[in-house]
Amino acid sequence: MRYFILKLILFFTLFAMAYAFMVNKLSEGYVDMYYPKYTQDAGSLVIGLSRADQGIDPKTVTKNINHEIDLPLINFAANQYYYGEIYLEAIRKKLIKANGKGLFILSVSPGSFTAPIGFGAEGIKKMDEKAAIGKTEDFNSNPNYSYIINCYGQGLYHALFAQRAPGNVITHNNGWNEVLVSGSDFTLSDALKMDWKRQNLAYFQRRLPKEETKSYRWEWFGRTIEYLKDKGQVILVRMPADKEIIDFENENSPNFRKSMDSITKIHQIPYLDYSKNTPDYETYDGSHLHSESAIQFSTQLAKDMAVHIKK
């Protein structure tokens, strides 16, 4: 029996060593397009869903804001990061460096406040826990082993190859995922972009009967604003997108504008709505700004925010 237990200990020790080695090896290179969001303390944050993830470049904002803000400004937005208890908890852990001069850009769209029909508060929380913000414990370490162990969705053998973001995406250290429409070896054709937009609209159509706006999300959105107001300046932003997408959202969420007006009044914070400026910024799929557009938008956003930032 003793010999058997010794063999078991040897087996598990080898297993643990091999696993630790590969996790560490992966952390030394490219992990995935969301990993940089989890590897540093933040003073200011971009918060929201994928439109903010790809459409707001922290470097451009910092360069053009002309105000002293707590740095670094990190893009902490991503697909599946909906307003709720889990996201607020992640933000709390992320914001180590905010000293009262933080800048918090909260991207909003009708989709930011939805969840599947039938889900109550506990159900939504459980669902949010399945996103990376709910799975990882650590938001500020580099290397971030907690993120790799809990959120990395591929085999660790990738650590042995030189990895990079998918073809047309550049993942920046400040969390911004820059989407290129052309590069040395590719160009996204207009036909492809149109097809992606069509698919996006079809996806929204399919989601429509299954999702509904939730008071839970609005409530936690309010709490998030209140928490962030103590740390600095909060600004709400509705990102630009193609007209068809914005029209679709407005038609199916007729109360969204009213809700935003009421939120801005209650919390006394500025709301910059770029959904009406659709022709000014180009997307690659109807919803998300591509590289040049994102930089152009981030520049304009910084200038517009500067007007509202208290000195």
Add this chain to the structure above:
Amino acid sequence: MLFNSFEFLLFFPIVLLMYYLLPHKLRWLFLLASSYYFYAASEPYLIILLLISTLVDYYCGLKIGNVDPRRKRYYLWLSIVVNVGILVAFKYLFFFIDSTNSILEYFGVEISSSEQVQSYRIDQILLPVGISFYTFQTMSYTIEVYRGNMRPEKHLGRFALFVAFFPQLVAGPIEKATRLLPQLKKTISPDISQIKRGMIIMAWGFFLKIVVADRLGIYVDAVYADPDGHQGLPTLLAAFFFVFQIYFDFAAYTYIAIGAAKTMGISLINNFNRPLFSINITQFWQRWHISLTQWIRDYLYSPLRRKAHLNRLVSVLLVFFIMGLWHGANWTFVVWGLLNALFLIIEVATNKWRKNIFDRLHIPSKLRSIMGWAISFTLMMLSLIFFRSASIQEAIHFIGNLFVVPNLHINVLNNYLELFLSILLIVGVQWVHFVKGNNRIYELVEGRPIWARWSMYLAYIAIIVMLGINRQESFIYFQF
């Protein structure tokens, strides 16, 4: 607690060690506490339902064993009503409400607004884990006692352990009391060969889950999440992969359950017998989720035929309707069940006719088997599209996408290596299952010289570490 979590990696060795260190008379108590901890680790308060089911069936079992034979049926019905009631309340209530509302709406009857209905809706996501499994298991106990096949269990603790035994609590196999309860009473001494076998079976389960099923799931999820973006061949490949994903995922859970129980000297029923090698639908259902099909056969199909005198056709349709619904509160599962019933009925009805044609054409038996396998597999694959889809409309849309011929772009994940790996793993696992069956996996290692065994252990470590998908995905059958 998930089997494929770090918590379980700590939990299980401690439980196993303590189990053998404790004297026999205390083991049931320790295993029961461990099982409750295992269950409560994710949703502590849902354990109340488990306790209700346990106490009601314990009481009913005792009463059935002691009362006047004419009155014992009342206690059987009490057990059935409570267990089915728990299932309905926590799994099906809002499905029934929604379905009734839809029917009434169709006929123009005014109903309350969806907001009113949802205000008292139980969170879908908080469906108690394993509820379909343990309610069926406890019901099997009262039915067996009622039928006189076993005496009622007087020890409440041991009975509670039978209901909550952690290896098979949340996703089966659904054990009959006549099999499991006597084993829980036996004095078991540590037997290294059995512990080793159990661990090898568990290791195979972890491999199937972490390396194979979760890998296939990435491709399947990508295609199902964006049906408009993937048509033609990638859709077909996703449907093909899903057949293996669901099988390997469920088989993985079963392997880990069987292996964990084996290390404690307890034998659980084998849930699978190479189902994807079946040459007809009848054979498939004799080899797939065996513990459930046996339960359905013994406690539903046979009474329907013998006592309710329903004809075979109606019985089969009813049984598969219930089997579909057992899997989830969604019409997609019902359609999946009914499609299988239809396949089965057509298969049985055309059996003689097909045999005559094959005989006339002098088709050799091997070719018949291959044709039978291909047809059965294709039908299974098509029916499982309903199983995987969120709604019937989505499933129909997905099936329509299968026939968009020009799209040959199968590299959905932009990673040919992963695609190749997925196919290689399917072939490899199926080869092992073909050679060793589902219940002799330990023979891969047993009896080999030490250098060969340790080479296999090291290769196993390398495969799990390098190829394993890290995300700790829960098992598909957890949701049932």
